[in-house]
Structures are given as C-alpha cells and as structure tokens.
Amino acid sequence: MKPSIPKGTRDFGPVEMARRNYIFSTIRQVFALFGYSQIETPAMENLSTLMGKYGEEGDKLLFKILNSGDFLRGVDPAMLADADSVKLISKISEKGLRYDLTVPFARFVVQHRNELQMPFKRFQIQPVWRADRPQKGRYREFYQCDADVVGSDSLINEIELIQLIDEVFARLRIATIIKLNNRKVLSGIAELVGAPEKLIDITVAIDKIDKIGIEKVSEELLERGLSQEAISAIRPILEISGSTEERLAKLEEVLSGSETGLLGVKELREVVTGIESLGMRASVEIDVSLARGLNYYTGTIIEVKARDVAIGSITGGGRYDNLTGVFGMPGLSGVGISFGADRIYDVLNALDLYPADDAFATRVMFVNFGPAEAAASMKMLKALREAGISGEIYPDSAKMKKQMGRADALGIPFVAIVGETEMAQGKMTLKNMHTGEQSLLTPSEAIAAILGHS
Amino acid sequence: MKPSIPKGTRDFGPVEMARRNYIFSTIRQVFALFGYSQIETPAMENLSTLMGKYGEEGDKLLFKILNSGDFLRGVDPAMLADADSVKLISKISEKGLRYDLTVPFARFVVQHRNELQMPFKRFQIQPVWRADRPQKGRYREFYQCDADVVGSDSLINEIELIQLIDEVFARLRIATIIKLNNRKVLSGIAELVGAPEKLIDITVAIDKIDKIGIEKVSEELLERGLSQEAISAIRPILEISGSTEERLAKLEEVLSGSETGLLGVKELREVVTGIESLGMRASVEIDVSLARGLNYYTGTIIEVKARDVAIGSITGGGRYDNLTGVFGMPGLSGVGISFGADRIYDVLNALDLYPADDAFATRVMFVNFGPAEAAASMKMLKALREAGISGEIYPDSAKMKKQMGRADALGIPFVAIVGETEMAQGKMTLKNMHTGEQSLLTPSEAIAAILGHS
Numbered sequence: 001m002k003p004s005i006p007k008g009t010r011d012f013g014p015v016e017m018a019r020r021n022y023i024f025s026t027i028r029q030v031f032a033l034f035g036y037s038q039i040e041t042p043a044m045e046n047l048s049t050l051m052g053k054y055g056e057e058g059d060k061l062l063f064k065i066l067n068s069g070d071f072l073r074g075v076d077p078a079m080l081a082d083a084d085s086v087k088l089i090s091k092i093s094e095k096g097l098r099y100d101l102t103v104p105f106a107r108f109v110v111q112h113r114n115e116l117q118m119p120f121k122r123f124q125i126q127p128v129w130r131a132d133r134p135q136k137g138r139y140r141e142f143y144q145c146d147a148d149v150v151g152s153d154s155l156i157n158e159i160e161l162i163q164l165i166d167e168v169f170a171r172l173r174i175a176t177i178i179k180l181n182n183r184k185v186l187s188g189i190a191e192l193v194g195a196p197e198k199l200i201d202i203t204v205a206i207d208k209i210d211k212i213g214i215e216k217v218s219e220e221l222l223e224r225g226l227s228q229e230a231i232s233a234i235r236p237i238l239e240i241s242g243s244t245e246e247r248l249a250k251l252e253e254v255l256s257g258s259e260t261g262l263l264g265v266k267e268l269r270e271v272v273t274g275i276e277s278l279g280m281r282a283s284v285e286i287d288v289s290l291a292r293g294l295n296y297y298t299g300t301i302i303e304v305k306a307r308d309v310a311i312g313s314i315t316g317g318g319r320y321d322n323l324t325g326v327f328g329m330p331g332l333s334g335v336g337i338s339f340g341a342d343r344i345y346d347v348l349n350a351l352d353l354y355p356a357d358d359a360f361a362t363r364v365m366f367v368n369f370g371p372a373e374a375a376a377s378m379k380m381l382k383a384l385r386e387a388g389i390s391g392e393i394y395p396d397s398a399k400m401k402k403q404m405g406r407a408d409a410l411g412i413p414f415v416a417i418v419g420e421t422e423m424a425q426g427k428m429t430l431k432n433m434h435t436g437e438q439s440l441l442t443p444s445e446a447i448a449a450i451l452g453h454s
Numbered sequence: 455m456k457p458s459i460p461k462g463t464r465d466f467g468p469v470e471m472a473r474r475n476y477i478f479s480t481i482r483q484v485f486a487l488f489g490y491s492q493i494e495t496p497a498m499e500n501l502s503t504l505m506g507k508y509g510e511e512g513d514k515l516l517f518k519i520l521n522s523g524d525f526l527r528g529v530d531p532a533m534l535a536d537a538d539s540v541k542l543i544s545k546i547s548e549k550g551l552r553y554d555l556t557v558p559f560a561r562f563v564v565q566h567r568n569e570l571q572m573p574f575k576r577f578q579i580q581p582v583w584r585a586d587r588p589q590k591g592r593y594r595e596f597y598q599c600d601a602d603v604v605g606s607d608s609l610i611n612e613i614e615l616i617q618l619i620d621e622v623f624a625r626l627r628i629a630t631i632i633k634l635n636n637r638k639v640l641s642g643i644a645e646l647v648g649a650p651e652k653l654i655d656i657t658v659a660i661d662k663i664d665k666i667g668i669e670k671v672s673e674e675l676l677e678r679g680l681s682q683e684a685i686s687a688i689r690p691i692l693e694i695s696g697s698t699e700e701r702l703a704k705l706e707e708v709l710s711g712s713e714t715g716l717l718g719v720k721e722l723r724e725v726v727t728g729i730e731s732l733g734m735r736a737s738v739e740i741d742v743s744l745a746r747g748l749n750y751y752t753g754t755i756i757e758v759k760a761r762d763v764a765i766g767s768i769t770g771g772g773r774y775d776n777l778t779g780v781f782g783m784p785g786l787s788g789v790g791i792s793f794g795a796d797r798i799y800d801v802l803n804a805l806d807l808y809p810a811d812d813a814f815a816t817r818v819m820f821v822n823f824g825p826a827e828a829a830a831s832m833k834m835l836k837a838l839r840e841a842g843i844s845g846e847i848y849p850d851s852a853k854m855k856k857q858m859g860r861a862d863a864l865g866i867p868f869v870a871i872v873g874e875t876e877m878a879q880g881k882m883t884l885k886n887m888h889t890g891e892q893s894l895l896t897p898s899e900a901i902a903a904i905l906g907h908s
Contacts, residue, residue, distance in 0.1 A: 003561040003781045006498050006549050011562055013569065014491035014576070021492070032814040033839050035846030037468030038475070042595050043497060043551075043581065044460050044517075063498075064520040066547055068585035072539045080534045085526045093520055095460050097497075107457045108465055115467065117863045119849055122468070127497065131522035141496050154849035156828060163836070277829065278836055327457045360486040374610060375731065382617070382732055385487050392489030395573055395608035409571045 008132070008140030018358045020143075023344055024125055026171050027145045031123040034164045036147045039122045041104040043129075044095045051096075053103045053326065061131045063097040063140075064089060097129040101146045102323070102336070109150055110327040118151030139342065148336030150323060155267060157335045158300045158319065159274035165304055165315055165337060166275075166282050172344065173353050175307040176282040176314070181290035182268050183297050183318070185251060188261015189237055189288070192254070193230035201225070203291035206238065210289065214238055237288055244272055247286040267299060283307075292316055302337060309350045314343045363450055364414040365407045366393040366428075367400065377418045380428055383443040389450050391416075407433060414450055462586070462594030472812040474597075477798055478579055480625050481599050485577040488618045490601045493576045495558040497583075498549045505550075507557045507780065515585045517551040517594075518543060551583040555600045556777070556790070563604060564781040572605030593796065602790030604777060609721060611789045612754045612773065613728035619758055619769055619791060620729075620736050626798065627807050629761040630736040630768070635744035636722050637751050637772070639705060642715015643691055643742070646708070647684035655679065657745035660692065664743065668692055691742055698726055701740040718753075725754060737761075746770055756791060760801045768797045817904055818868040819861045820847040820882075821854065831872045834882055837897040843904050845870075861887060868904055 005011060012020060028038070044065060051059050071092045072080070079087060098104050101124045109120065125145045134140055147164065149157045162178060169176045186206075190199040201224040205217050212220075217238065221231050240250050248269050255261030268286060275284065282304070290301050292313070299319035306314055317337030324332045348354055364384060366377040377393050384391050394403045407415045417429040422440065430446050431438040441449060459465060466474060482492070498519060505513050525546045526534070533541060552558050555578045563574065579599045588594055601618065603611045616632060623630045640660075644653040655678040663671050671692065675685050694704050702723050709715030722740060729738065736758070744755050746767070753773035760768055771791030778786045802808055818838060820831040831847050838845050848857045861869045871883040876894065884900050885892040895903060 003503055003565050004500065005496050005503075005561075005565075006500055009496035009498060011496070011566065012494040013566065014493060017492040017494060020494075028814075032816075033842075033844050035816040035819075035844060037816075038471040038814075039468060040466040040471060040474075042459050042463035042465070043583070044463060044595065046458065046460055049457055049459075060522070063522070065551075066518040066520050066543070068514070068517070070539045072537045072542065075537070077535070077537065080537055081531070083526045083529070083531065083534055085524045088526065089520070097519075107459075111457050111459075112465065112467065117860055121846065129497070141498065149849070152849040156822070156832070156847060156849040159832070160847070160849075167839075274829070274832075278832060360482075360492075362486075362489040362491075365489075368610070375728070378610070378613070378728075378732060385621075388487075390487050390489060392575065393610060393614070395603070395606040395610040395614075406571055 006140070008134030008138075010139060010141070018360065019345065019348065019354055020341070021360070022354060022358070023172070023341055023348070024143070024145065027168055027339055027341075028123070028125060030164055030168045030171065031147050033167070034121075034147075034160055036121045036123040036149075039105075039108060039124055040126060041098065041101075041108055041124070043097055043127075045098055045104055045107065047090075047094055047096045049107050049327075050099060050103060054099055058099060062099055063129045063131055064093040065095040065097070067092055067094060098126075099130055100128050101126060101144045101338070102148075105146070105148060106323045106327055109332070110324050110329045113329060119149050119157075120151055121147070121149045123147040137342065137346070143341045145339040145341055146336055148334055150332050150334035153319075153321075153333040155270050155274065155300075158271045158302075159278070161317065161335060161337050162271070162275045162280075162284075162302065163278060165302070166280050168315075168339065169304070170281045172348065174314075174344070174347055174351070177305045177307055178280075178282045178284050179287040179290050179303045179305065180268060180271065180284065181287055181301040182264035183299055183301060184260050184264025184267065185255065185288060186264075186291060188255045188258035188264055189234060191258040191260060193226065193233045195226060195230055198224065198226060200295070202234070206234075206289045207291045209238060240286075240288060244276075244284065244286055248272070251286075251288070264299075271300060292318070296320055298322075300335065306347045309347045311343055311346060311350075313340070314347060315339045360390065362390045362392055362410065362412050364389060364391040364416055364430075364446075365403075365410075365412045366391065366416045366418065367403050368394040368397045369419055370397045373418050373420070373423060376423045377416065377428070380416065380418065380443045380446070384447055384450070387447040387451070389447065416446065460594070462588030462592075464593060464595070472814065473799060473802065473808055474795070475814070476808060476812070477626070477795055477802070478597070478599065481622055481793055481795075482577070482579060484618055484622045484625065485601050487621070488575075488601075488614055490575045490577040490603075493559075493562060493578055494580060495552065495555075495562055495578070497551055497581075499552050499558055499561065501544075501548055501550045503561050503781075504553060504557060508553055512553065516553055517583045517585055518547040519549040519551070521546055521548060552580075553584055554582050555580060555598045555792070556602075559600070559602060560777045560781055563786070564778050564783045567783060573603050573611075574605055575601070575603045577601040591796065591800070597795045599793040599795055600790060602788055604786050604788035607773075607775075607787040609724050609728065609754075612725045612756075613732070615771065615789060615791050616725070616729045616734075616738075616756065617732060619756070620734050622769075622793065623758070624735045626802065628768075628798070628801055628805070631759045631761055632734075632736045632738050633741040633744050633757045633759065634722060634725065634738065635741055635755040636718035637753055637755060638714050638718025638721065639709065639742060640718075640745060642709045642712035642718055643688060645712045645714060647680065647687045649680060649684055652678065652680060654749070656688070660688075660743045661745045663692060694740075694742060698730075698738065698740055702726070705740075705742070721753060746772070750774055752776075754789065763801045763804045765797055765800060765804075767794070768801060769793045814844065816844045816846055816864065816866050818843060818845040818870055818884075818900075819857075819864075819866045820845065820870045820872065821857050822848040822851045823873055824851045827872050827874070827877060830877045831870065831882075834870065834872065834897045834900070838901055838904070841901040841905070843901065870900065 075091045190196045205220040251265045297318035298321040301318040303313045304315035319335040321333050323334050368374050415431045430441050529545045644650045659674040705719045751772035752775040755772040757767045758769035773789040775787050777788050822828050869885045884895050
C-alpha cells in the first residue's frame with residue numbers, strides 16, 4: 001500500500017517551498033507597495049455562488065462537496081432510480097471549491113459592501129481548484145495571485161497596475177513584454193465591418209493569429225460567417241506594426257468610423273502615455289489580437305509574456321464593468337490582474353534566476369558528541385538564534401560522518417563543533433562548508449563570521 | 455439574493471488579515487530559526503489516506519468531494535435503490551479535504567522517504583476542514599501551524615520544541631504556562647493500580663480534574679470500574695503539588711514499582727532540566743492530568759495555556775512512536791507541536807497586543823486634483839515607493855473631503871497634496887494625519903519624514 005495523492009495535485013518539499021515563497025513574497029510586497037490590502041475567502045463557497053459563473057463547461061469543472069451526514073435523506077427515491085448525476089448534484093451537494101479568486105471577490109464585495117471603503121483595492125493569494133484533465137503545466141490545485149480595484153473607472157488604476165506588474169518582474173529579474181489591448185477597439189472593429197453581433201467570432205479567430213497566422217485566421221473568419229469584404233476591412237488591423245505611436249495612429253485612422261473604437265484607442269493612448277512617462281523596464285506593445293476573457297472584460301486588456309522563455313502568458317488582466325451585477329450590485333467598475341505563479345516558477349527555473357540565498361534557510365548545524373557537549377552546544381545555539389541566525393543541533397550523537405553528511409545534503413553553510421576542548425574554552429570550532437576553513441571562535445565571533453557570509 | 459458563505463467558514467478582511475499575518479509570520483520565522491523547513495500538501499487527499507485515521511467520528515467529519523463527471527455511472531442500481539449514504543460514499547467519492555496536517559505529513563514522509571534527510575524537520579501552515587457543528591470559536595475551515603521532527607527519539611527534540619514555543623510567545627508578548635506530562639507516567643499509574651487495561655478510562659477521567667475537581671473524578675473512576683483501592687492509590691498523584699522538582703520526586707516515589715512509570719519520570723526530568731538550563735520565559739509545570747491525544751502520544755505530552763486569558767490550550771503537542779506505521783513505514787519516532795492560530799488571535803485581541811505598525815500597511819495617499827496634478831503626483835509616488843514606502847493615489851479627482859475621508863477611514867498616516875503651487879516647485883505638501891501638521895517637502899524630504907515616523 002504505497003500512499004499517493006490525487007492526480008493533478010502536488011506536494012511541495014522544502015526546496016520548492018523556498019522558491020514558491022520567494023515568488024509569493026515578492027508579489028505580496030509589491031501589492032502592498034501599491035496600496036492593495038490582503039483578503040482571504042473560504043475554500044468552499046455555496047454552489048449558488050459558483051454555478052453559472054464560468055459557463056456550462058466551468059460548472060462541470062467545479063469540485064463539489066458532498067453534504068455531510070446522511071446526504072441521501074429526503075432525496076426522492078424516483079430521482080435516485082433515475083441515476084441522473086446532474087440532477088442529483090443539487091440534492092446531495094450545496095458547496096463547491098473555489099474555481100478562481102474573481103467570483104469569490106465579487107461575492108465578498110457585495111456581502112461586505114457596507115464595511116468597504118471605495119475604491120476598494122484588494123489582493124488575494126490563495127489556491128483554486130479545477131477538475132480539469134491534468135496535463136503538463138496544468139494542475140487541479142494551483143495558486144492565483146490577484147489584485148483588483150473596484151469602485152473607480154479612472155485609467156490611473158490601469159496605469160498603476162501596469163507599473164505594479166513591471167515592478168514585480170523587475171524584482172524577479174524576468175524580462176517581459178506587456179501586451180495591451182482594449183475591448184472597445186475590438187468592438188469598434190466588429191462595428192466597422194458591420195458585424196457587431198460577430199464580435200465573439202471575430203475575437204476568437206483573431207486570438208489565434210500568433211499560432212496559425214493571418215491566412216488561417218482569414219479562413220476561419222469566413223467559416224464563422226464573415227463576408228470577404230469584412231475580412232478585407234479587418235486585415236489592415238491585423239497587419240498593424242511599428243512603434244506604439246504608429247500603431248495607435250493607424251488604429252485611429254482605420255476606426256475613424258466607430259465612436260466606440262475611437263474611445264478604445266483614446267483609452268489605450270492614455271494608458272500608454274501614463275506608463276511611459278513613469279518609465280517602464282518591460283517593453284510595452286499594443287496587440288489588437290489580444291482578446292483574453294472577452295465575455296468579461298469591457299475596457300483595457302493586459303497580458304504579460306516572458307521575453308526569454310517560450311511559455312504562455314505569465315500574467316493577465318483587464319477592466320470589467322459589471323463584476324458584481326450578478327450578485328445584485330450593478331454598475332461597479334473594476335480592473336484587476338492575476339499573476340500565474342506556476343508559470344512564473346517555471347520561468348525562474350528555466351532561467352535559473354532564484355537568489356542563491358534563502359533568508360529562511362538554516363545557516364548552521366551543531367554537531368552532537370553526547371549529553372554534556374550537546375548541552376553546551378545548545379547554549380551557544382541559543383545565542384546564535386538570538387542574533388537571528390537559523391540553526392539546529394543534530395539531535396543524536398551519531399557518527400561524525402553521518403552528522404556532517406546531513407549538513408552537506410541540506411546545504412547548511414556552517415557546521416559548529418563543540419568537543420571537550422571547545423567546551424573548556426566556551427568556544428566552538430566553526431567550519432565553513434564551502435571553503436573547508438575552520439576556526440575556533442566564541443559565540444559572538446561565530447555570529448559575526450556567519451552574518452558576514454550571508 | 456444576498457450572497458453568503460457556507461456556515462462555519464469566514465471571510466478575512468484587510469484588518470483581520472494584517473493581524474493573522476502577524477501571527478503566522480511570527481510563527482514561521484521562529485520555525486525557520488529552529489531549523490524547520492516548510493512543506494505544503496494538497497487540500498485534497500485520497501479518502502484511502504484519510505479514512506480510519508481519526509476514529510469513526512472523524513470519518514464522518516471529513517468533507518468528501520464528489521467524483522467529477524457522471525459520478526453515478528457504474529453504480530449498482532440496487533445500491534442506489536437502497537439509499538444508504540454510507541455505502542454509497544465509496545462509490546461516488548474518492549477524495550476528501552484534509553482534516554489535519556498530521557496524517558498528510560505522515561503520508562508525505564512515506565511517499566517521499568527516499569528524498570528526505572532524516573531526522574526530517576518540517577513545518578506546515580495550511581488550512582484544514584472539518585464538518586463539525588459550527589459554534590463560537592469552532593470553525594469548519596481553520597489554519598493549523600505544525601512543526602514536527604521525525605526519525606529521532608532524542609529528547610533534545612522536545613527541548614528544542616519547547617524553546618521554540620517559548621520564543622513564539624515571547625515574540626507575541628503572550629505570557630504562558632507550558633504544561634508537561636509523559637504518557638509513560640500515565641501508563642505507570644495504570645500499572646500501579648493493577649489496571650493497565652483501564653489506561654484510557656483513567657486518563658479520560660483524570661483529564662477532567664481541572665473542570666470537575668478530585669471528588670468527581672474519583673466518582674467517575676469508580677463508575678468506570680476501578681476499585682476503591684485503585685482510586686486511593688491514584689489519589690496522591692492527583693494531589694501532587696509544589697515545585698517541579700518536588701513533583702518529580704513525588705512521582706518517582708509513587709511510581710517506584712513501575713519501570714515504565716519511572717522511565718516517564720526520567721524523561722520528564724531530562725526535558726525540564728534541559729529547558730530550564732537554557733532559560734525559559736514561560737512558567738513550566740508538570741501536570742499529570744494532562745492527557746491530550748492519548749491514543750496517539752507515546753512519550754512527552756505538551757500543552758500551552760495563556761496566563762492572562764481564560765481560553766483553552768493555545769498550543770499542544772507530544773511524541774508519537776509510530777506516525778507512519780499505518781502507511782507501511784513502522785518504527786519512525788517523532789515529536790511535534792501545533793499552534794492554534796484562531797485561539798492565539800483571540801488572545802491577542804483580548805489583550806490588545808497587536809503591534810501598532812503593520813509593515814505592509816499603506817503609509818501615504820496622494821490626493822488627486824486632476825490629470826496634470828495626478829501625473830506629477832504619480833512621479834513623486836514612484837520615488838516614495840522606490841524608498842520602500844507603500845502608497846497610493848486617489849484614482850479620481852473627487853471632492854477633497856471625500857478623498858481625505860478615505861485616508862482617515864483606512865488609517866493612512868500621511869496625505870500628500872500636489873496642487874498647482876506644489877507642482878511648480880516639484881514639491882508636495884505632506885500632511886501628518888495624526889498631528890495635523892503639514893509641510894512643503896521635496897520627495898526626498900518626504901521620504902525622510904515618512905520613514906522617520908514609521
């Protein structure tokens with residue numbers, strides 16, 4: 001009986017945790033730096049909160065929790081005899097695991113509306129669960145790191161969030177391209193070609209341009225019922241290139257017949273001007289093929305890619321105008337971003353960008369030669385800890401080789417040895433595991449030596 | 455349709471999160487200081503891992519997750535017709551939410567045995583879920599903060615863990631009593647009165663001594679089938695008092711006929727001597743009525759109470775000799791402790807012991823007078839953030855009163871005002887919200903002023 005974990009889930013050991021904590025704490029610090037406050041919501045939400053928010057497919061991907069106790073009590077026997085899983089669910093399950101942080105956030109805002117100061121700027125870093133088929137890079141449990149501001153439609157929020165993204169990736173030392181678009185530009189395009197009702201079709205097709213190229217996208221648009229004429233009108237937009245200013249100017253020209261489209265370009269321009277005047281380390285690119293989460297975003301759309309690793313988007317976000325409407329609180333505009341921790345983890349691994357030093361790592365291990373030496377060691381260890389040095393003592397007086405082997409295997413940089421000689425002098429022999437050097441030191445000298453090396 | 459969350463679960467807003475983070479980060483820092491490494495396990499475990507580990511009652515309190523897809527497919531129609539919830543569970547659910555951190559830790563150790571360096575010292579801070587009836591102070595989702603070391607039976611581990619507990623509560627400024635017992639002492643008592651098979655009965659009764667007193671405990675022991683003679687033999691043990699040394703001496707005397715009992719006293723003495731020679735801020739007390747988690751602990755038993763707040767134990771732990779046996783890896787001794795974050799939260803609230811300053815809190819808000827002033831403000835805000843100061847700008851050029859109201863409501867200590875005059879000079883008017891003082895400052899002067907006040 002070898003124990004295992006559910007497929008699509010993961011254990012994180014000490015090394016992975018140190019790396020994940022580095023990512024999370026970087027993001028958390030920057031969220032706070034930009035004035036976002038943390039909240040947490042329960043892992044379980046009522047199914048009435050979750051169902052119908054992620055489309056039909058999403059409803060199926062929710063993990064549902066069986067009601068406690070005798071969950072079949074009161075269930076109509078005829079319904080049981082039917083053996084219809086979908087119908088039975090509502091009778092035997094009323095809670096599900098959260099699928100993302102956005103719907104719980106919307107629920108939170110409505111539920112606590114009277115306690116919140118608007119605009120409300122919140123961040124949230126918690127796991128979510130999806131009953132997706134597991135595959136490489138896709139898990140059934142993964143963390144999301146979201147920041148949103150609701151209750152303000154000022155574009156300053158977009159500018160701040162893009163600055164925030166830039167700061168996070170500068171700290172993580174990942175070179176990025178931040179792609180920007182605006183839902184109103186996409187609406188303008190649909191309007192322009194006289195097919196506003198085809199907006200979804202157009203954007204779904206456009207979204208694939210990176211993968212399949214312009215010709216295939218044109219074919220798909222034809223299949224989706226657009227006229228050849230409409231496709232010709234769209235084409236120059238897909239071929240837009242040049243500097244940000246050139247792209248904006250071209251868009252303005254092509255969309256001159258659409259009020260909505262022009263508003264989209266104006267917003268894009270304001271955002272780009274704002275961030276560039278503040279100085280960006282990432283490159284910023286207008287990308288009209290960017291259409292993520294379309295049935296959701298109403299203004300700015302943001303997507304971030306790593307320059308040096310071929311991987312999907314590592315952060316995304318945008319503006320939505322009606323987050324809380326579905327919970328009975330209409331007209332609340334918001335904008336938010338979500339960092340993909342797992343992909344960022346992969347990028348840092350691929351580029352070997354983790355800092356050498358983990359602030360939390362054990363810095364020193366005391367060897368154990370028996371009760372008297374251990375007692376003396378523990379006093380010295382206490383002094384080291386009081387100076388903020390993480391350390392341990394080998395709990396058993398095992399063979400020296402075994403004890404040193406532990407320090408080696410765990411990458412502990414210093415070993416302290418307190419034998420009879422050292423005890424007599426109230427000192428320790430401190431061995432630097434990298435250089436092999438060792439010196440006889442008092443506890444305060446050892447503190448200085450260890451801190452000097454960190 | 456007012457949205458809500460499942461009963462027994464909680465939302466945590468910004469203020470609660472700051473307080474909870476203070477507790478968690480204090481505990482995490484001390485765990486690391488003592489050489490424990492963090493791990494995380496999935497929220498969902500296979501039911502085969504969880505079932506049967508917490509007793510019959512525990513099995514019922516597990517939250518079970520409905521299999522995805524058509525979960526009724528393949529279920530025998532006769533079984534459905536039976537409508538027997540308990541039998542049906544194994545057919546329609548194979549995963550459950552973790553109930554504590556101990557069983558997942560045991561599973562982790564066995565599953566990763568070949569990658570782990572023994573002794574393995576791990577800490578884990580994650581939520582757990584129990585389908586308990588919610589009541590005051592008892593939730594269906596709550597965090598546990600555990601540290602365990604497995605693969606060593608040295609009492610140095612106990613001494614280190616008790617020091618660790620002492621350090622956590624010293625940092626949190628909570629005065630505590632650390633109560634110690636040893637399962638072998640309890641076994642010795644049962645042996646002594648000739649009723650080793652009554653060990654559970656004896657300890658269950660003894661455990662109530664604080665609540666119901668010696669007389670009632672004696673009555674209960676009689677009801678549980680102990681002879682009057684046996685009860686008389688136990689009585690002096692229950693009445694033990696005096697200093698730690700006096701208590702140990704008395705126990706030694708009473709238990710002189712039991713080898714196991716004497717070993718328990720010897721272990722207790724070694725632990726107490728060890729921690730006292732290192733200096734403790736908590737008071738340490740031998741308490742033979744301490745019997746928590748008895749069907750589990752095999753040696754040292756630890757329980758911590760707050761001195762100044764009447765609340766249950768805020769931390770507990772002990773040694774177990776066979777954590778991983780149930781997963782096919784026998785003979786691995788370990789000792790661990792678990793901090794009760796929710797009760798610690800209540801204690802800090804009751805004693806008003808939270809630090810005034812939250813390192814992550816927003817320190818400054820820029821007022822927004824319109825596009826030009828906002829643009830100038832955002833440049834200054836950027837400089838402040840580069841100096842590590844968390845800040846925001848009011849995103850809309852709302853009425854001054856409304857903007858100041860936000861800073862006030864959120865307790866932001868400084869407001870920066872950049873109007874036309876300030877803009878012309880590249881300065882800001884910085885207002886200290888506590889004193890009402892305001893001064894015209896350059897960004898670097900403002901940084902000094904804000905940092906000087908934090």
